[in-house]
Amino acid sequence: MMDETHTSFPRLLGTALLILLLVGIGAVIGATLWPRVVTVEQRVTAPIRRDIGAQGFAERLPDLVEATCPAIVQVNGLLPTPSVANLPKGHKAKRAMPPPPPITNGFFVSDDGYVLAMAPGAHPQGPISVQMPDGSNAEAELRASDPATGLVLLKVDGKGLTTLDFSDEDFPRIGASGLIPFVAPGQRCAIQTGIVAADYLVDHAHNAGTIRATPALDPVLVGAPLIDSDGDVFGIAMPADGKRGTPYLPGNVAARVVSQMLRSGSPTRALGIVPDDLTPVLARRLATDRQRGAVISWVVPGSAADKAGLHAADIVLAVNGAPISGASELSRTLDGARGTIPLTILRDGQQIAMTLSGPDQ
Template identity: 30%
Template sequence: MKMVRSWFVAMFGLWLATQAAMAQAVDLPDFTQLVEQASPAVVNISTRQKVPANGISQLGIPDLEGLPPMFREFFERSIPRAPGGRQPQREAQSLGSGFIISDDGYVLTNNHVVADADEIMVRLPDRSELEAKLIGADPRTDVALLKVEGKNLPTVKLGDSNALKVGAWVLAIGSPFGFDHSVTTGIVSAKGRSLPNENYVPFIQTDVAINPGNSGGPLFNLDGEVVGINSQIFTRSGGFMGLSFAIPIDVAMNVADQLKKTGKVDRGWLGVVIQEVNRDLAESFGLERPAGALVAQVMEDGPAAKGGLQVGDVILSVDGQPVIMSADLPHMVGTLKPGTKVVLEVAREGSRQKITLAVGSMPADDDQQMASGGNAVPKSDNRLGASVSDLTSQQKKSLELSGGVVIREVQGGPAAMVGLRPGDVITHLNNQSIDSVATFDKVAKSLPTNRSVSMRVLREGRASFITFKLGE
C-alpha cells in the first residue's frame, strides 16, 4: 500500500512539473509569424564612397589607422603623389539595415549608415538590388530617408513608441556583420534614455542583441509593428554587451515627414544652456526635490531671452508636462514647430511662476562659444578663498555680459574644493546677480553657513551652476 502511495505521489509531482513547464512555455511568445510577415520589408543597405587612399596599401604596407599619429603623418607625407599632384583614391564600403515604409519605395535607416556615400544600394529579401536616392538626413537624430524606384513593394506596419512599456518583448531584424535577415529578441529595458551628445532623441533601451550591420534596422513589438530604429550600442569590446538603443519611431517619422517635404528638419529651440539639478542645487534654489532643468545661460536675442526667461530659473514643466531630468527639455522642445507658444512653469527666487513664450527655430550651428580674458587688476579677498576683479569693458563686450567678476587667484578654501580656476567668471552668487567686486564681497560676507550655496560660473564660454557649503 505504501509503495502504491509513493508511486502516486511521484506521478502527481511529475504531472505538476509538466503542467508548470507547459504553462511557462505558453507564456513565451512565438515570433515565427511575426518574422514571416515583417521580413519582406526589411532591407540590407550597402554604400560606396571614394576616399583618398593612404597609398600604403599600394606599397604593400599594412593600413595606417593603427599607427600613432606621429608615425602615420610621417608615412603619409612620404608617399609619392599621383601625376598632377592628385591624391590616389580608394573605395570604402559600409553595410547597414533599413526598412520600407511606403509601397512606392521610401526607406528609413540611420544617417550614419549612408553619410557621405557616393552610391547607396538597397537589397531586398529576394536578392534583387535597387539604387537608392538620398532624400534627406538629420544627423541630430541619426535618421535618413531614402527612395528607390518601385511599385507595390512590401512595407512594415508602424506602431506607437509612446505606448511601448518597459519589460515588453521586442524583436530586431537586420544584417549584423552582413548576415542578412538575422533575428534577435529581448525586452525593453528602459525608455527616454539620454546619451552623451545626443540631446534630441529619447532612446528606447533594450537588451536585444545588436551588432555592426544592425544599424538602421527595425525594432518590432509583438504586434509586428515598428516601434524604433536600432541605432547604437554601449560596448567596451566592440560587440554586443546587453545594452542597445533604438530611436523611437514617432521621432523618426516626424523627421522623415519633414525630410520628405522640405529635405531638412526644423525643430524647436529656446536658446538656453541648461544643467541637471542635483540635491545641493535643489536645496540652494529652495526646491523640495532635485528635478527640472536649471538655466545656466540665456542666449542674447534668443526665444528664451525675448520671453523673459532668466539665468537661475529652474524649468519644471512645459505645457504641463513635467521636466524630471534636464535632458527631458531638449526632447520636449525639439519636437515643437518653430513659432509654437508654450507655457513654462519655472522656479524663480523661491517661488513658482508661469512664462509664456514662442519657441524659435534651431540655428544650423547651435553651439555658441564665448571667450574670456583680460589684464591683471587689483585683487580682492573674500570668504571663498579666491581673489577676484571687475571685468574690463572689453571682457564684458566679448562675453556679452553687463557685469560679473573674474577670478585672478585661487587661494584655497571652498573655491579650491569646487575646482574654480583663474579666468573663471562669476555672474551669480547665492541666487544674487554679481555686477562688481563690491557686490561680490557684500554677498560673500553674508553667505549662510552649513547650507548649500549656488554660484554661476562662466568658463571658456560655457556657463554652469555649482554649489558649496561654508563651515562655521
C-alpha cells in the same frame, strides 16, 4: 373538500417561506465566500496567464518573421568610412586591413520604394545601393536626412513592396519583448530578439529620448527595427554609445520625423526641439498627473534649446504665458518665434521658468 383546501394552503405557504429562507441563507454564504474563491482563482490562474502571454510572443515569431523580413534591406555606401590615417598610433595591424564597409540596415515605409535607415552624419560615399529582400541590388537616391536623430530617407524604384508600420503604442514599456529582423553582410534576412531594459529616464540622458534593449546588436546592424507582437516598429537601432545594450530611437519619435520628411523633405526643428504629446503612458513614466503639455523627446546639440538648458523629458506647459496642449501646438508656437521666448516647464515635478533665445527680429 373545503377542509382539504384550508389545510393545504398553510403547508404551501410554509414551504414557500422555507425556500425563501434557504435562498437568503445561500446568498449570504455566497457573498461571503465568493471573494475568497475569486482571490484563490486569481492566484492560481495569474501565473498561467503570464505563461500563456509569454508563450504567445514566441509562438508568433515565425509569423512575424514571415511578415517583416520582406521589408528589411541593407544599405551600402552611406555611412562615412573611417580613414586609416586617423587611426591611433600603434595600430599597425589595422593599417593593412580594409576599412569597414559603410553599411546600415533599413526597411520600406512605402510600397513605392521609400526606405528608412539609420545613418548619423551620413553622406554618400559614391553610389548608394540597397540590397533588396530577394538578394538583388538596386540603386538608391538620398532624399532626406535628419542630423538630430540620424534617420535618412532613401528612394529606390519599386512597386507593391512590403512595408512596416510604426506602433500605435504611446511609448515602449520596460520589459517589452521585440523581434529584430536584420540583414548582415553577405546574408539574407536573419533575426534576433531583444528586451527593452531601460529608457532615457533611467539612463538620465539629457538630450536624446532613447530606449535601450538587450542583448546588444552587432554594430553593422544599425538601423534594424525592433518589432512588437503586432508586427509594428517600436524602435530603430542606433550606433552603440558605450553603455550596456543597444540604444533605439523610439517608434513614436521616428514616426513624427518620417512624416515630416515625406511631407516636406526635411524635418522641422523649431529652435532645436523634437516634441511629443504627453500621452498617459509618458505621464506615468514622468510621474505626473498632467493631461496637457508637450514632452521634449529630443534636443539638438548646440541648438537654442540646448543652450537654454532644456532636457529630454521636460514638459513644456506654456510659452509666453499661453498654455500648450500638445506637440503640434508647441511646434507651431515656436516656429518663426523671434527674440526672447519665456517658457514654463515641468521637470521632476517642479515648475521652472526658462528663456529661449530665438533669432533676432
